[in-house]
Amino acid sequence: MPLLKFSDFDIKFNIDDKYKAHLSQNKQYKESLKEHIDLVYDYFLKLIEQNDLEQRLNSLFKKSANLFEEIEVKEEFANFTKYLFAKAIYWHDMGKMNPNFQKEKMLNEIDEKSVISDSHHSPLGAYLFINHSLDELYAKKWHEDNEEIFEAIIYLFGFLISKHHGVIYQYEDLDLQNEFVDFLDKFHLETEHTKKLRDEDRVFSSIFDSIENNEEVLFLLSKSLFSLLIISDYYATAQFMNYGNCKELKYKNFGLVDDDFRKTIYKRFYENQFDKELINKTTSDFKDFDELQEKSNSNLNHLRNKLFIEVRTNLQNELKKNKSQNLFYIEAPTGAGKTNLSLMSVVEILKLDTSITKVFYIFPFTTLITQTYTSIKKILALDNAQIVQLHSKAKYNQKQEEKEDGIYGEDKKNFLDNQFMNYPMTLLSHVKFFDILTGISKDDNYIFHRLSNSIVIIDEIQTYSPDFWARIVYLLDMYAKNFNIKFIVMSATLPKIGKIIDSQFTFLVSNKQRYFQNPNFAKRVTIDTNVKNINKPEEIYELLIKGSENYQTLETNDSKKVKTIIEFITKKGADEFYKHAKKYSEIFDEIFILSGTILEPRRKEIIDFIKNTHDKNILLVTTQVVEAGVDIDMDIGFKEKSLVDSDEQLAGRINRNSSKEGNKLFLFSIGKGNDKFVYKKDKRNGLSGKYQEDGKEQNVLNTKDFDKFYSQILDKIIENNTKNFMENLKSYIDDLKNLQFKKTHIELIDMQSVSVFVPINDEAVAVWEAYEKTIQNKEQDLIDKKIDIKKLSAEISKYTFSLADYHGSGIKYLKDYGDEKYGYLYLKDWRNQKDDGTQLYTYEDGLDTSVLKGDFVPMIL
Secondary structure, eight states: OOOOOGGGSOOOOOOOTTOEEEEOTTSOOEEEHHHHHHHHHHHHHHHHHHTTOHHHHHHHHHHHHTTSOSOSOHHHHHHHHHHHHHHHHHHTTGGGGOHHHHHHTSOOOOSOOOSOSSOOOHHHHHHHHHHHHHHHHHTSTTOGGGHHHHHHHHHHHHHHHHTTTSOOOOOOHHHHHHHHHHHHHHHTOOOGGGHHHHHOSSHHHHHHHTOTTOSSHHHHHHHHHHHHHHHHHHHHHHHHHHHOSOOSOSOOOOOOOOHHHHHHHHHHHHHTSSSTTGGGOOGGGSOOGGGGOSOOHHHHHHHHHHHHHHHHHHHHHHHHHOTTOOEEEEEOOTTSOHHHHHHHHHHHHHHHOTTOOEEEEEESSHHHHHHHHHHHHHHHTOOTTTEEEESTTSOOOOSSOGGGTTSTTHHHHHHHHHHTTOSSEEEEEHHHHHHHHHOOSHHHHTTGGGGSSEEEEEEOGGGSOGGGHHHHHHHHHHHHHHHTEEEEEEESSOOOGGGGTTOOOEESOTTHHHHHTSHHHHTSSEEEEEEEEESSHHHHHHHHHHHHHHHHTOTTOTTOOOEEEEEOSSHHHHHHHHHHHHHTOOSOSEEEEEOTTSOHHHHHHHHHHHHHOOSSOEEEEEOGGGSSSOOOOBSEEEEEOOOHHHHHHHHTTBSTTSOOSSOEEEEEEETTOHHHHHTTTOTTTTOOSEEEETTEEEEHHHHOOHHHHHHHHHHHHHHHHTOSSSSSHHHHHHHHHTTOHHHHOOOSOOSOEEEEEOOOSHHHHHHHHHHHHHHHOSSSOHHHHHHHHHHHHHHHGGGEEEEEOOTTSOHHHHGGGSEEETTEEEOTTTTOBOTTSOBSEETTTEEOGGGGOOSSOOSOO
16 A cells, blocks of 8 residues: 555645634734644645655655565555654644633633643643544554554654754653653643553653664654644744735745756756866866966866866766766865855755755854855855855845835745745754754744755865764755755865764766865965974964065066965964064055954955055955965965864965966964864864875875874874774764764764954944843844844844853953844943053954953963
8 A cells, every 4th residue: 555645645634714723913803723734734734745755755654664674565654654644733733622722822711620820832732742642543454563663653753743942952751751641640641542651660761772773763753743843833933914814825946956947957057167168078188187287277167168168077977977966075175166066966856856845054163155146146146045044144134125025924934934045045053953854943944844955065074173074974864865955075285084883875986086186176276384383473483484575576476466374273372373473564565354253344354455456565464264264365474373173274264276386375373372272172183284195295285195093083084983892983973863862963063152242333223222122122023033033133143253161261361342132242341441541342353352351261371
């Protein structure tokens, strides 16, 4: 017997119209419970259809049948699980029949006596679902042999109903049992079905422990159900609040890739290539690597196009051979055009696989999001309804033109589209993405169902701590297989995380080292790996002046000007050197500091000035904020040694187009080394970038053979995963199997931070006052208020910087100069003059970090 469709289940039934589900904002109109849950279920069916989820969920329901013992009715079991899944959607608000809820929340007096003393509806809804579903289970002829497992599934779905207005921390059996026992005692609701909860300990975890095959299926079903439940509920509620009692679905456009979009962006992509003939070229149209050894702009472009065709050919061949292959690597040197390679991969996959209906780009830095968003939007000529960037600094995305904004309800639709990422292409942060994959809040899980049938580009994966690599590759592999997600992982320094679990990634660049070691990429910058140890600012300043002057006098330097960059690990280190350089400036016309405390408008001014100025000597003092996503081209660099891949990233900001000669990067270390302090928990810390080959000592930074470096870390991770009694991949999979949702949540950045708002000018003050006024406005429509807050938050970010807040950071001293409100430190005394005459904060120089008095290793030891 094949699995039934969701639309085939006889789920709906009559409910007395006396029960109400929602009140309009003005309290004049009421929506009946029957109208609401019918609408919720209709949205559920619509989302299943639009996102092509039935096939993906069916595979999970079939896998759930394999959890049971040797039986001959597996499809019937799978159908019953699927029925319970759909039923949980429909029954989620049955608890609103609670007379107290009707009276207190709906202003609806009904002639019924309540055995429940409060107005809560979620726990009662869960109880009603569980009790009714157990009745249905015990009526099945085949239930006895596998009764406990189905009971666990029923209670699991009931648990998710009970949490549909909250957070799914964990399906911890004792906590859940105790909660239900208390609930039953409080409301005198015990039945013959629920006696087991009172009489036995660890009812559910003992069941899960006994299921050998349950590594993922119940977790994925739980996440899917919770996501579809809360998103369908949200759409249905929003429809009543914005359109009143209307049975026709008002929200129908979920921002999916359609055939017209596929064809249009494919055509536009190739029309926008520098070489218009790339669409028709093959690998045979390009020179051999041996013929491309001379450094020249012509050879560089030839190499880029050769790489382009190699990636495309490998991708096309793999997908034609195996359309279900979902894991890919793109490893390309800095300057090879990774964004163009990834975008080409997107348009090619969309052309070859029509099951894919969404595209997500994932980045570790907002600068990379904004830069890539601008580039893609321009290349593909996309409008605001087709692409969105979502992060704290992004403007609120308006799908309609301003002249159309007055249309009733359109602003509400626009809000939902932003909230639920209803766009064919979405660019977001890595933190948000892994919150969606593994998070426990409603905001995290609204989007979860949208990931199915998508392309996900993950850029700069080396920025993630190695502590997460095993869990990340396990999740990518799991989601790729179960939800048809094509993951493309890319970087210039790419750790092959697939090795950890022997996951089958396809390498889209077959001749990686031939590109990395070609002089047009490898010789752009000479990295002096003989690390200089210094203790005082003047020591590194002398080296910097000497190196800069040498570059000025090179015969190949026609302008006789130099753009020099120096990077420090800490804000304090950069700040202290900047003060010294400003005081003793010798050859530089302009000296800038670009650290994490520089506001966004100033940051843009600095970058634009450096990019567009060619007749001045410029010194840029910076921290790691400049390593990726900052589009600048410097001539010579100095860097405080840190992690090998971090050192390589800064080299990528020097001689970016390989059009100059004599470009160098010098490494230095301060005292005992800030890297030992800042990176003390990173597995890469302390690992040498040096290795022996052919009897000679080699350095990864020169050979670009990052596999040699990363293999040391990957081997350690693999070794740790074989050990018992320690936190590793095995323990993570156990947590996932046992539905410990909180423990399986991957928080890429778990350090607390403080957002500091600087009222630097009249515009900043006006923005803050508008923000405060909006938050305090209790009369405004809730959605309108959220829209205004989102719009203002983007403006607020222009005057905000963040500081890590940890023991010894010294932030407590900064709090003396401001007020904490609305999640910000409002730095009202930013003009404060310190004892040495310096100002606490300036637009040009950022925060005077000496105020922090923290434990960060200072420049002078």
